Amino acid sequence: MTETIYTYGTAENAQFLAEQRDALFNFGTRFPSEEGSSYWLGDDGTPWVGRDRATWITCRMTHVYALAAFTGFEGAEKLVDAGLKGLLGQLHDDDNDGWYPAVSAQGEPAADKQCYAHAFVLLAASSALALGRPGAKELLEKAQNVFLERFWDDGAGLSVDTWNTAFTQLDSYRGLNANMHSVEAFLAVSDVTGDESWRKRAGSIISHVIEWAEANEWRIPEHFTEQWVADLEYNSDRPDDQFKPYGATPGHGIEWARLITQYALSAGLNEQEKQKLIEAAEQLFTRAMADAWNADGAEGIVYTTDWQGKPVVHDRMHWTLAEAINTSAVLARVTGKEEYKNWYATVLQYVDEYLIDRDNGSWFHQLDRENKIVDTVWPGKADLYHAVQSMMIPVHDPALSVAVAVKNQAE
Secondary structure (H helix, E strand, O other): OOOHHHOOOOHHHHHHHHHHHHHHHHHOOOOEOOOOOEOEEOOOOOEEOOOOEEHHHHHHHHHHHHHHHHOOOOOHHHHHHHHHHHHHOOOEOOOOOOEOOEEOOOOOEOOOEEHHHHHHHHHHHHHHHHHOOOOHHHHHHHHHHHHHHHHEEOOOOEEOOEEOOOOOOEOOOEEHHHHHHHHHHHHHHHHHHOOHHHHHHHHHHHHHHHHHHHOOOOOOOOEEOOOOOEOOOOOOOOOOOOOOOOOEOHHHHHHHHHHHHHHHHHOOOOHHHHHHHHHHHHHHHHHHHHHHEOOOOOOOEOOEEOOOOOEEEOOEEHHHHHHHHHHHHHHHHHHOOHHHHHHHHHHHHHHHHHHEOOOOOOEOOEEOOOOOEOOOOOOOOOOOHHHHHHOOHHHOOOOOOHHHHHHHHHO
8 A cells, every 4th residue: 555655657656646636725725824925834823923924925825725626625715815816905006006025014015026936826817716706807807918918028938037117117138937937827828718828828938948959958948147157057056946946957857848848739730740749758757866866865856057067056845746746647648657656746745755744734945965854945834836736737637827727637
């Protein structure tokens, strides 16, 4: 029994995933503030009320509880509505449009307008619309308009990164983290609304990423100049930056591999085009796991490597393992290859043994190179997005965004 709970495609594995999914749902129910914006959750799920309330976390939790609602989780709709309240209210900039990155505990907005956060607004709104919640359509329309006007560079076929609060000055930095979540959001919007222009935009980003990765031994450059020239030494003095670390981020290579596969399966391509994309996804996953798994004598995926694949930041972030579960499952299903089934079992067992907190709930968000709990980058247990999705994506249609896939299966 112990081994079969990690085996892809078994009934025991499906039961294990469902149990862990529901445990995560139970952990996060205290996220909404009175205004609807999401608290950062502490180690046992208690809100850290003195911390800023981030738009991206509010979006992720809104999305997560939309997924919960489709599974019949009690009270999920009210939690989605709370998140929508925050996104339509306190977190929205009524003067300049768009969404603040965060508000303080006192309600003071943080500066700038970030593509990363706006991509998650698209995701949350589309999931809430799939659920049919009041306000979701309005939120999605607002988010689409702002994104197309401010963040989508149609000439480049990519998303820009950061504006000042008033949308009068665009930062020269360009990055792929925001573009990765743009792809995720674009595919979700397309699946929910039927507007294929969003899927086309996702495909444009993907074509750039594959070109850059292939030219760099399948290690994806993360940081770029205003002219979209890769800056491989960016943040070399701050290698463990929370959102813009130096070097290659294997977890992103893994996550891109899944999104590319989803696009390949959903974009109406011919078989040759589809297979070329899936092969690129396989290259990304294989490179990331070769560089990052057990790279320093211990299990786990190192956070970053240099451009030769040598570990730079050895800590293991929970999201990288969650994405490895997702991508190995998707590639196992799409290709039928045993190597991906083996990776799935290996990574899921690691998560079960090292990351799932059976005393306080949820997953530990950061481990060191010896797989001991640390909190230098990710204190507490901010949100549930990566962990929940990794307990759901493996058993749903890989051609669809997870909210639509879960909804379809529930109907």
